[in-house]
Amino acid sequence: MSKGTLFDKVWDLHTVGTLPSGQTQLFIGLHLIHEVTSPQAFAMLQERGLKVMFPDRTIATVDHIVPTTNQARPFVDALAEEMMQALEKNCQDNHIRFFNIGSGNQGIVHVMAPEQGLTQPGMTIACGDSHTSTHGAFGAIAFGIGTSQVRDVLASQTLALSKLKVRKIEVNGTLPTGVYAKDVILHIIRQLGVTGGVGYAYEYAGTTFEQMSMEERMTICNMSIEGGARCGYVNPDLVTFDYLKGRPFAPQGSDWDEAVAWWTSLRSNTDAEYDDVVVFDATEIPPTVTWGITPGQGIAIDQTVPTPEELPEKERAIAAEAYQYMDLHPGQPIVGTKIDVCFIGSCTNGRLSDLQEAAKVAKGRHVAEGIKAFVVPGSEQVKQQAESEGLDRIFTAAGFEWREPGCSMCLAMNPDKLVGRQISASSSNRNFKGRQGSSSGRTLLMSPAMVAAAAVTGQVTDVRSLL
Numbered sequence: 001m002s003k004g005t006l007f008d009k010v011w012d013l014h015t016v017g018t019l020p021s022g023q024t025q026l027f028i029g030l031h032l033i034h035e036v037t038s039p040q041a042f043a044m045l046q047e048r049g050l051k052v053m054f055p056d057r058t059i060a061t062v063d064h065i066v067p068t069t070n071q072a073r074p075f076v077d078a079l080a081e082e083m084m085q086a087l088e089k090n091c092q093d094n095h096i097r098f099f100n101i102g103s104g105n106q107g108i109v110h111v112m113a114p115e116q117g118l119t120q121p122g123m124t125i126a127c128g129d130s131h132t133s134t135h136g137a138f139g140a141i142a143f144g145i146g147t148s149q150v151r152d153v154l155a156s157q158t159l160a161l162s163k164l165k166v167r168k169i170e171v172n173g174t175l176p177t178g179v180y181a182k183d184v185i186l187h188i189i190r191q192l193g194v195t196g197g198v199g200y201a202y203e204y205a206g207t208t209f210e211q212m213s214m215e216e217r218m219t220i221c222n223m224s225i226e227g228g229a230r231c232g233y234v235n236p237d238l239v240t241f242d243y244l245k246g247r248p249f250a251p252q253g254s255d256w257d258e259a260v261a262w263w264t265s266l267r268s269n270t271d272a273e274y275d276d277v278v279v280f281d282a283t284e285i286p287p288t289v290t291w292g293i294t295p296g297q298g299i300a301i302d303q304t305v306p307t308p309e310e311l312p313e314k315e316r317a318i319a320a321e322a323y324q325y326m327d328l329h330p331g332q333p334i335v336g337t338k339i340d341v342c343f344i345g346s347c348t349n350g351r352l353s354d355l356q357e358a359a360k361v362a363k364g365r366h367v368a369e370g371i372k373a374f375v376v377p378g379s380e381q382v383k384q385q386a387e388s389e390g391l392d393r394i395f396t397a398a399g400f401e402w403r404e405p406g407c408s409m410c411l412a413m414n415p416d417k418l419v420g421r422q423i424s425a426s427s428s429n430r431n432f433k434g435r436q437g438s439s440s441g442r443t444l445l446m447s448p449a450m451v452a453a454a455a456v457t458g459q460v461t462d463v464r465s466l467l
């Protein structure tokens with residue numbers, strides 16, 4: 001087992017005790033909830049006559065079902081309205097703070113909490129949502145949980161968990177032009193596989209992550225779960241502290257200095273021991289795009305869809321399924337693949353810097369004939385900041401639609417859905433069959449800049465040719 005890592009330190013500091021099962025009872029500092037996975041948890045709590053133990057440690061927002069065009073209440077979709085009302089009631093009844101639509105602070109839970117300064121180094125964070133790994137960008141131990149565990153956290157502020165091993169993923173060097181955080185994480189998952197991280201926490205270390213902004217680090221940690229790792233983190237540093245300083249829930253005054261000293265002490269020791277270490281060279285990472293039905297089925301933008309012979313034996317069955325579903329053929333170049341829909345948004349790539357990079361590509365160009373392209377900011381704050389910089393005008397002048405914040409077509413639990421066999425270029429994180437609202441819809445994952453490149457050309461395009 002690893003020793004001296006941030007993961008070990010934070011785990012040990014939050015350990016309440018060892019349960020008869022051998023699992024750790026872990027204290028959860030911050031609990032985030034949204035409308036999809038919380039209603040049943042509240043119902044289970046009520047059935048048992050239990051109350052929320054620490055209401056101040058749970059924070060709610062609404063994101064998955066939110067319509068991105070007409071947000072008038074009641075929502076047109078009756079089920080969405082019902083989920084919304086359940087969340088509003090549960091928050092009210094249990095005195096839980098709720099960042100609702102129109103508050104100026106609503107957003108995808110993994111975008112909203114960091115921008116509020118709720119997400120801090122050294123915390124344990126849980127949310128009934130697999131992409132909770134995002135918060136690890138701050139040096140927190142953050143993971144997704146199921147609905148019965150949401151109940152457990154509401155009732156006890158603790159969880160029964162088995163300790164993870166720690167794999168250090170070191171990436172060194174400066175990323176080439178046109179290569180973004182999204183490409184780095186797609187590349188890592190391509191190399192280590194979608195189940196490679198099972199049983200591990202991923203520690204992202206090395207100069208490439210050190211040079212990244214907090215938003216880029218969030219993109220990386222967000223997709224840890226797509227590589228099988230329940231959580232992923234970056235050691236907190238000056239970039240982390242600069243981001244947090246002055247945010248509403250960040251420590252203030254003399255508490256701030258104390259917090260920074262404490263956060264710094266939690267960094268993995270230079271002589272920390274890891275269960276595994278892998279090293280990549282940033283200068284060798286290409287713009288990466290998925291061609292298949294798992295986030296691990298990625299290739300460099302200038303490569304061809306792999307033939308079975310090019311793949312390890314164990315990847316051939318899923319590849320065969322992917323050729324058929326995607327209607328892409330082994331040996332075919334991915335560049336030039338015709339696109340129907342372009343989606344820029346999600347908790348992976350719906351932050352301000354993502355929109356800025358996409359806008360650089362869109363500026364002065366126009367969405368190709370017949371393409372539906374739309375931008376969904378990750379939060380109300382992102383939307384407002386983007387508008388104050390005029391990004392909305394760049395996008396709309398280029399023929400993109402500019403929408404209200406939410407998860408939108410990442411998962412299509414709202415009205416934004418692919419239709420039939422439509423194929424999307426998407427800045428989101430999952431390309432599973434039927435993910436974007438049509439049971440036969442197809443998804444190609446890529447960076448927001450590359451989605452913008454696809455939008456203006458109508459086909460998968462190497463963004464480097466447009467920069």
Ligand SMILES: CC(C)[C@H](C(=O)O)[C@@H](O)C(=O)O
Pocket residue numbers: 036037064128129130131144411
């Ligand atoms: C709805 C929610 C439970 C789900 C998750 O856990 O990740 C969603 O956010 C997703 O991205 O698929």
Ligand code: SF4
Pocket residue numbers: 063064108109129131346347348406407410411428429
């Ligand atoms: S944006 Fe997508 S991945 Fe993120 S929480 Fe929403 S549905 Fe899940």
